[in-house]
Amino acid sequence: MLPRLLALLLLPVIPLVQDRIDERLGSYRAQEEALYLWSGQHVRRLVPGFEGLAADVYWLRTVQYFGGQRLFAHGKRFELLLPLIEITTTLDPRLAIAYKYGATFLCERPPEGAGRCDQGIEILEKGIAALPNDWRLRQDLGFFYFVFLNDPQRAAGILMEASRLPGAAFWLKNLAAMCLAKGGHRDSSRAIWRQIYEQSEGPMRDNALQHVVVLDAYDVADALQGLVAEVERRTGRRPENLEELRAAGLIRRPPVDSSGAPFLYDRQSGTVHVSPGSKLWRPDL
């Protein structure tokens, strides 16, 4: 009876001590250990015959740390992303999702990502070398050259290569042509992000949607600027503020973007911009 009683009394102490250990050493110390490992090859040698299982574990740890079902986690240590993806894809070179996931968040600018598109491109190229017939990885490489590296020529070339692979989507050629069309950068970007949105899930899908929302906000700013020009053409003077457009019945809703931030109106020049204070503002758009 006494041992049972003592065991029952001691049991609640285990979670208390475990929480203190987690506080001190970190809940994500397994992920952080990836920095101690030299490479995926090193891990591969340690788990002969169990590479697939080990890849699954590393992949699980990657999405647990950086985000799985929800939006990609902010405030995480991005230097962990490359080793985790590198180890996962070395253990299982056919895990296509890992290349795409890693490349997306290595390319994204902080705080959403690491802002290391060179590494993201490297990961995708590694994926293409491992899966030469996977048109989606090539398509992603083309997309990333367009939206992150601003290289429409290279992007179009890669998308054309992807379109020649067996089973490739018919619209890849159209997208390649859009990339090359002058003046249509925002339209091309939107088309690309829509494709990524439709083909992705989890944080990659959320990320693509966010890009579309940003592009929409810039389109709305352009439309408002067009209305300002129209008012000036009709009345001979520029509106004092954007609310005048609403009072005149030209717009129905308040002139704010979808994050709720008011658009920035410069009466001097008659231009309308997404406010730098808005979540949707991007320095390069």
Added chain:
Amino acid sequence: MGAGRLARVWAVAANTFRETVRERVLYNLVFFAVIMTLAGLLMGQLSIRQDEKIIKDIGLASMELFGTLIAIFIGVGMVAKEIERRSLHPLLAKPLSRDEFFLGKFAGLGFTLLVNVGLMSAGLALTLAGTGRRVDLHLLKAIYPIYLGLLLVVALALLFSTVTSSALAAVFTVGLVVAGRFSDVIRNMREVAPNAPSWLVGFLYYALPNFRNFDFKDRVAYGDPVPLAAMGLVTAYAAVYIGVVLLMGLAAFRSRELS
């Protein structure tokens, strides 16, 4: 615990240690010696200025691996085999309680593992010295938690050994040791499966022995600091968890029908 009881526990422990030596458990040291010699001879040539790290990695991993195998496969036979062979009956006919027998077995195998880990540590230090490297006392900060983890494995093996056959006890202990090494995956499960009930995830995380708590190998091999407070917490965790497991084992062993 009175001096008489302590002496009886000690007698069982000493006998258990002698038994493990007779069973040639310490022969694993020969394998360890071969591995360390090969590591010392070859790693300098195979790796690019990483031989010291590789030697430490191999030494520490071997200590943990060999120790875990001994703890499991000797531990599960400690009580179950005595019951199966009926060699327990004459022992318990002597002035020796079940508690004393059980704790003595734990202490005996714990001592065997201490000797094993101690000799392996000496072997690792010799290999480092033999390859012209500094013998690093910082290694003890990895070795000590490894030993604590091994004691926990022994306690688990003994617990299962009292309630089931040695074969099943081995299966259960291996299962818990493997699951305990992936405790982080369980803890963060809701990141990838948000619908998993949080009470279940929490329960599994705290109920399973967290063997990651005892893993400081990488930190130590890279010379990263390991705070003494962390060692203290890990010691407390091991003490409480081992305490609970041993008490459960004692309770099960007391109520076990031996006839």
